[in-house]
Amino acid sequence: MATLKELAQQGEKFLSGHRACAGCGATIVARQVLLAARYPVVVGAATGCLEVVSTIFPYSAWKTPYIHSAFENVAATMAGVEAAYNALKRKGKITKEMRFIAFGGDGGTYDIGLQALSGMLERRHRVLYICYNNEAYMNTGIQRSSATPYGAHTTTSPAGTVIPGKLQPRKNLTEIVIAHEPAYAAQATIGYWNDLVTKVRKALDAEGPSFINIFSPCRLGWAYPPEKTVAITRLAVETCIWPLYEYEKGKYRITVKPKEKKPIEEFLKFQGRFAHLFKLKDQTPIKEFQSEVDRIWERLQKRCAE
Amino acid sequence: MIVARTGNEAMAEAMRQINPDVVAAYPITPATEIVQHFASYVADGLVTTEYVPAESEHSALSACIGAAAAGARVMTATAAQGLALMHEMLFIASGMRLPIVLCLVNRALSSPINIHCDHSDSLASRDSGWLQIFTENPQEAYDTTIMAVKIAEEILLPVMVTTDGFIISHGMERVELIDDDKVPEWLGERKAPYTLLDVDNPITIGMLDLQDYYFEHKRQEIEAMNNALPVIEKVQKDFGDTFGRYYPIVDEYRMEDAEVAVLVMGSTGGTGKVAVDRMRKKGKKVGLVRCRVYRPFPRERMLKAITKVKVLGIMDRADTLSTLGGHLYNDCRSILYESEARPLLKNYIYGLGGRDISIEEIETVFEQLLEIKERGRVDKEIVYYGVRGE
Known part of the structure; x- marks a missing residue:
C-alpha cells in the first residue's frame, strides 16, 4: 500500500503547465502512473490527447524520457525501445535498471493499435501498456471507438430521432489482453488512486508484458462539469460499469468490491452523452445496457471464484 | 573469402x-x-x-x-x-x-x-x-x-x-x-x-x-x-x-566517346553493360549510365554523365502513373532544364512486374537511339517497352 505522503515525496515525472482541459482524466492517469513507478521509466505515447497536450514544441510535460512516433504503434515503438535496452544491457553499454511504459487512448488501443498491442504481448516484451480509456476518440472531437459504451452519443454515433446513440456494446479489451496470458493485467481508475498505484507497481515488477486499462473520464466528450471527474469514476465502479480487477498468474481477483451495486442510471445521469436515453419513451436501451453490465459483472465474479 | x-x-x-x-x-x-x-x-x-x-x-x-x-x-x-x-x-x-x-x-x-x-x-x-x-x-x-x-x-x-x-x-x-x-x-x-x-x-x-x-x-x-x-x-x-572495392555515385560504362547511351538502375546495369560491349564490337559508339545513388539525386554527376551523349534512352522500371513517364526520366528532364548541353531523351518504361529485359532488347534500344541521333528528333518521348499491344 502506498501512502499519499510517500507519493508526495516521490519526484513528479509528469509536470504541470501542459494544455489539458480542466478535469482531464488522462493527465491524472499519467501523473498517478508515473508517481507509482519506483524505477526510472522510459515512456511512449500514441497519438492522442495525452500526446498533444503534453508535448507542444518546445515545451514538454515529461520529466522522463519520452517518445511519440504515430497513432497505431506505441506498443511496437516501445517494444523496440525495450529490445534496444536488452541488447545494450547485454553488451554492457547500459547498467541501470529501468522500465518501459506505453500510453495509448482507447482509439489507439482498442481500435487502430490492437494489432501492435497483441504483438507486444505475444512476444513478451517487458513493457507496461496503459490504456487511458475515455471511451471515444476525444482528440479528434468525440468520435465513437470500440470502447464507446452502448447508447452513448458521439459525433459519429449521434443520438438522432431514429437511432439513440451507439447501438453496440463495448469491446472487452481487458479480456482480449488476458487471452494473451500477460504477466499482469488489470482494470483501474483514478478515483481509486491507491488501487491504481498498487496495480502499476505490480505490473512494473511482473516479469513480462503487462497491461492496465484505466477508466479515464473526458469532461468534454462525456459532457459533465469538470469537478465531477473523480466522482464519476467512483460511480463507474459502484455501478459495476467499470469493475476494478486484476489478472495475475492465471487468477482473477476483484480488487475493489462495491458495498452495494448501484443501478447504472446513477452513473449515466451525470453525463450529457447519455442524456438522450432518459428522454426516450421506451427505456429499453438503458435496460439493455444494465443487463450487459450485469452479465459481465456476474461472469467476472465467477472467474474470480474459479 | x-x-x-x-x-x-x-x-x-x-x-x-x-x-x-x-x-x-x-x-x-x-x-x-x-x-x-x-x-x-x-x-x-x-x-x-x-x-x-x-x-x-x-x-x-x-x-x-x-x-x-x-x-x-x-x-x-x-x-x-x-x-x-x-x-x-x-x-x-x-x-x-x-x-x-x-x-x-x-x-x-x-x-x-x-x-x-x-x-x-x-x-x-x-x-x-x-x-x-x-x-x-x-x-x-x-x-x-x-x-x-x-x-x-x-x-x-x-x-x-x-x-x-x-x-x-x-x-x-x-x-x-x-x-x-x-x-x-x-x-x-x-x-x-x-x-x-x-x-x-x-x-x-x-x-x-x-x-x-x-x-x-x-x-x-x-x-x-x-x-x-x-x-x-x-x-x-x-x-x-x-577493402579494395570502390563504388561511384553514378556509374558510367564506356561513356568516354559514346554518342548515345542508356540510363538504368539496378540489375539492368549488368545486362546493359553486356549489350554495350556487343554494340561496341559492331563499332557502335554506345555507353551506359547507371544511377546508383538515387536519393539524394546526384544532380551534378548525373548531368556530367548524360550530357556526354547526343541521345539518351532513360530506362525506368516503374511508371509515375502521371502521364509524365518514369521517375528517372522526370528527374533528368528537370536537371537538364538549365543545362546548355541537352541530349534528346526517350523514356523506355520496361520490365514491370518482373517482365524480363534481355541483352538483345537493350541492343534494340541502342539501335533506336542511334536512329534518333541520325534523324535529330524524337517522335515519341515515352514508350512502353516489351509489352503487348505497343
Whole structure:
C-alpha cells in the first residue's frame, strides 16, 4: 500500500503547465502512473490527447524520457525501445535498471493499435501498456471507438430521432489482453488512486508484458462539469460499469468490491452523452445496457471464484 | 573469402557481420530469406542482436524507430507491400533523424498482385527522406549494406539499400566477403548524440510541432539530404581504401566517346553493360549510365554523365502513373532544364512486374537511339517497352 505522503515525496515525472482541459482524466492517469513507478521509466505515447497536450514544441510535460512516433504503434515503438535496452544491457553499454511504459487512448488501443498491442504481448516484451480509456476518440472531437459504451452519443454515433446513440456494446479489451496470458493485467481508475498505484507497481515488477486499462473520464466528450471527474469514476465502479480487477498468474481477483451495486442510471445521469436515453419513451436501451453490465459483472465474479 | 551467394544471402551476411543491436522485421517475398538467414544467425549465437519478429511491417519499422531512438544500431528488410505498409513510418524515421538501414528487395506493388521485380515500391517512397541506393549485383548489395550503416550514422538519415527482386535477390554470384572482425572494426560503434535510455538526461522525441517550428525542423532535414552526397562519397572512398572495392555515385560504362547511351538502375546495369560491349564490337559508339545513388539525386554527376551523349534512352522500371513517364526520366528532364548541353531523351518504361529485359532488347534500344541521333528528333518521348499491344 502506498501512502499519499510517500507519493508526495516521490519526484513528479509528469509536470504541470501542459494544455489539458480542466478535469482531464488522462493527465491524472499519467501523473498517478508515473508517481507509482519506483524505477526510472522510459515512456511512449500514441497519438492522442495525452500526446498533444503534453508535448507542444518546445515545451514538454515529461520529466522522463519520452517518445511519440504515430497513432497505431506505441506498443511496437516501445517494444523496440525495450529490445534496444536488452541488447545494450547485454553488451554492457547500459547498467541501470529501468522500465518501459506505453500510453495509448482507447482509439489507439482498442481500435487502430490492437494489432501492435497483441504483438507486444505475444512476444513478451517487458513493457507496461496503459490504456487511458475515455471511451471515444476525444482528440479528434468525440468520435465513437470500440470502447464507446452502448447508447452513448458521439459525433459519429449521434443520438438522432431514429437511432439513440451507439447501438453496440463495448469491446472487452481487458479480456482480449488476458487471452494473451500477460504477466499482469488489470482494470483501474483514478478515483481509486491507491488501487491504481498498487496495480502499476505490480505490473512494473511482473516479469513480462503487462497491461492496465484505466477508466479515464473526458469532461468534454462525456459532457459533465469538470469537478465531477473523480466522482464519476467512483460511480463507474459502484455501478459495476467499470469493475476494478486484476489478472495475475492465471487468477482473477476483484480488487475493489462495491458495498452495494448501484443501478447504472446513477452513473449515466451525470453525463450529457447519455442524456438522450432518459428522454426516450421506451427505456429499453438503458435496460439493455444494465443487463450487459450485469452479465459481465456476474461472469467476472465467477472467474474470480474459479 | 570468395563465396557463391545470392543477393539475399549476401545482404544477410553483411547483417551478420554488422551485428546490429536490434533487427525488427517481417517476412515478405522476395525479401523473406534475409530475415530467415538472420533469424538462424540469432538462433545459432552468431550475432548478439535483439531480434524482434514483428507482427507486421508497420510494427517492424515502429520497433526500429523506438530502438534507434534508444541509441541502438538498427536494421530491417522488406519489399513491395511491406514497404507500402511502412510508408507512414518511413517519414517518421527520417523526420526523427534516425540512422536505420533497410534492405529492400524491389518488387512490383499490387494491384495486380505480383512478386517479381520492378522499382515501383522504392520509387513510391522516394520523397520519404530516406537515402536510396540501387545495387547491381550481390557483391554490390553486400558492400553497400555495410557502407549504409556508416552513411546513415554520419548523416543521421535512414538508408534504403535495394536489390532487384529475384534477379539479384535469388541470383547466385561470386561474392568476396570481408573478414568477420574487419566489418565491426571499420564501422566502429554507434554514438547517438541523445538517447531515450539516458534516464538522467530525459529527452522528449516526437513532439507536436506546429506552424511556428515545423518548417524549421523540416528545413534542417532537407539540409541533411542536401549535404548527404559528399558523405556518401567519403564513406565509399574509405571503404575502397580499406577493402579494395570502390563504388561511384553514378556509374558510367564506356561513356568516354559514346554518342548515345542508356540510363538504368539496378540489375539492368549488368545486362546493359553486356549489350554495350556487343554494340561496341559492331563499332557502335554506345555507353551506359547507371544511377546508383538515387536519393539524394546526384544532380551534378548525373548531368556530367548524360550530357556526354547526343541521345539518351532513360530506362525506368516503374511508371509515375502521371502521364509524365518514369521517375528517372522526370528527374533528368528537370536537371537538364538549365543545362546548355541537352541530349534528346526517350523514356523506355520496361520490365514491370518482373517482365524480363534481355541483352538483345537493350541492343534494340541502342539501335533506336542511334536512329534518333541520325534523324535529330524524337517522335515519341515515352514508350512502353516489351509489352503487348505497343
